[in-house]
Every structure is written in structure tokens, then in C-alpha cells.
Amino acid sequence: KQEVTQIPAALSVPEGENLVLNCSFTDSAIYNLQWFRQDPGKGLTSLLLIQSSQREQTSGRLNASLDKSSGRSTLYIAASQPGDSATYLCAVRGGRNAGNMLTFGGGTRLMVKP
Amino acid sequence: EAGVTQFPSHSVIEKGQTVTLRCDPISGHDNLYWYRRVMGKEIKFLLHFVKESKQDESGMPNNRFLAERTGGTYSTLKVQPAELEDSGVYFCASSQVVNTEAFFGQGTRLTVV
Numbered sequence: 001k002q003e004v005t006q007i008p009a010a011l012s013v014p015e016g017e018n019l020v021l022n023c024s025f026t027d028s029a030i031y032n033l034q035w036f037r038q039d040p041g042k043g044l045t046s047l048l049l050i051q052s053s054q055r056e057q058t059s060g061r062l063n064a065s066l067d068k069s070s071g072r073s074t075l076y077i078a079a080s081q082p083g084d085s086a087t088y089l090c091a092v093r094g095g096r097n098a099g100n101m102l103t104f105g106g107g108t109r110l111m112v113k114p
Numbered sequence: 115e116a117g118v119t120q121f122p123s124h125s126v127i128e129k130g131q132t133v134t135l136r137c138d139p140i141s142g143h144d145n146l147y148w149y150r151r152v153m154g155k156e157i158k159f160l161l162h163f164v165k166e167s168k169q170d171e172s173g174m175p176n177n178r179f180l181a182e183r184t185g186g187t188y189s190t191l192k193v194q195p196a197e198l199e200d201s202g203v204y205f206c207a208s209s210q211v212v213n214t215e216a217f218f219g220q221g222t223r224l225t226v227v
Contacts, residue, residue, distance in 0.1 A: 004156075031213040043118075043205065043220035089157070093213055099170050100212050101147070101159035 002027045002095030006088075006105035013080055014113050021075040021108045023090030028068050031094040034102065035064050035075050038087045048075070052094075080112045116140070118219035120206050126225045132194040135222045139188070139208030145169075146189050147209075147216065148181060152202035160204075163189060164212065196226045 003026045032051045036044040048057045048064040056065040063076040091102040119138040148160040161171040165186035183189040207216040
């Protein structure tokens with residue numbers, strides 16, 4: 001059974017810092033990994049999708065890496081801003097008995113202080 | 115282009131009543147997924163449609179939940195009768211091709227009292 005863990009569960013940083021969010025998964029037989037952002041009371045916004053054959057993806061100040069063999073992904077946020085405050089979710093698609101569903105981690109709640 | 119739309123955004127019902135949630139996927143997306151988050155837990159998969167067919171319904175908790183996607187367009191998720199433990203946020207997602215980027219709706223917050 002695929003399991004996804006995100007560390008830390010919560011993070012508070014001053015504006016301008018670079019930060020790293022971590023995601024680990026137990027079954028490396030994945031199709032892809034997707035990072036989402038969720039604002040309070042809102043839906044999930046897709047940030048980055050990394051296919052299993054890729055090592056990283058970049059979008060603006062965001063960079064996500066994937067090490068499939070070790071079951072890890074990181075989301076790097078450069079020069080953090082108060083508007084980055086949200087919950088960040090990691091989800092993997094696939095795994096030996098996971099079919100095509102996304103398996104989510106518990107999320108990292110990020111607060112960027114001005 | 116419109117995103118994934120869910121209706122209603124909130125629903126409060128009494129235990130034993132019936133509730134129907136609706137999801138309109140992005141136009142042209144054959145794959146439609148339902149997920150939910152119950153209090154304090156991770157988001158969990160419920161089921162997956164490919165067009166009008168149920169591809170995977172392994173996450174459906176019990177037979178009080180019925181999902182349909184007639185005509186392969188919008189989908190409904192009915193809970194009948196609702197129980198207290200069904201409270202949570204129900205998300206719908208769609209993707210053009212299976213195993214590609216999934217786009218989520220804003221969710222329906224269901225409260226059973």
C-alpha cells in the first residue's frame with residue numbers, strides 16, 4: 001500500500017527566506033508526483049507535475065525534484081513571500097496496488113511572515 | 115477555459131437524509147475522480163471514471179455512496195442515508211489522459227448533524 005509522508009507538518013519563516021518542503025513515499029513504482037497548494041477553504045491548485053522519468057520541474061520561484069529510487073521529492077521555494085502562505089500537498093500517482101489514484105500526504109502548512 | 119466546478123460549495127444535512135454532490139469536469143476531460151478529506155485525515159481516493167464507466171471504485175467506503183456519470187460529462191455523488199462520519203470535504207478532479215496532471219475543484223464541504 002502506497003503511503004506518503006510530508007515533513008515538516010508546519011513551517012513558519014520570515015519573508016525572503018528560501019525553503020524546502022519534503023515528501024517521501026513508500027512504493028517507488030509511481031507514474032508521477034504532483035505538488036499542490038491549498039488556501040484555507042479553497043480547492044487544490046496544481047503547482048508542478050513530475051513524471052516518473054523526470055528529475056525535476058521548475059515554475060517561477062518553485063522547483064520540485066524527484067528521486068524515485070529513494071522515494072523522495074522536495075519542493076524548493078525561493079525568496080518566500082507572504083502570499084506563499086498556504087498548505088502544500090504532495091501526491092503520488094501509482095504504486096503496485098494503487099492503480100491510477102493519487103495518494104496524498106498530510107501536507108505542510110506554511111506561514112511566511114512579512 | 116472553465117476549471118473543475120463543484121456544487122454546492124457547502125451542505126449541511128441531518129443524519130439519515132440524502133445529499134447529492136455534483137462535479138463538472140474540464141470540458142474534454144475523460145477522466146474524472148472523486149476524493150474526500152474527513153476531519154484530521156489525508157485526502158483519500160473514492161473512485162475514478164473514464165468517460166461514463168467506473169474504472170476504479172476501490173475507495174468507496176460503503177454502499178451508502180453512489181456515483182454516476184451519465185453521458186460521460188458531469189458526475190454526481192449521492193450519499194444515502196448520510197451518517198455523521200460522512201462529514202468532510204469532497205473533491206472532484208479531472209484529467210485529459212489518465213496519469214497526466216489532475217485539476218481539482220474547490221470542493222464541497224459536507225456537514226452531517
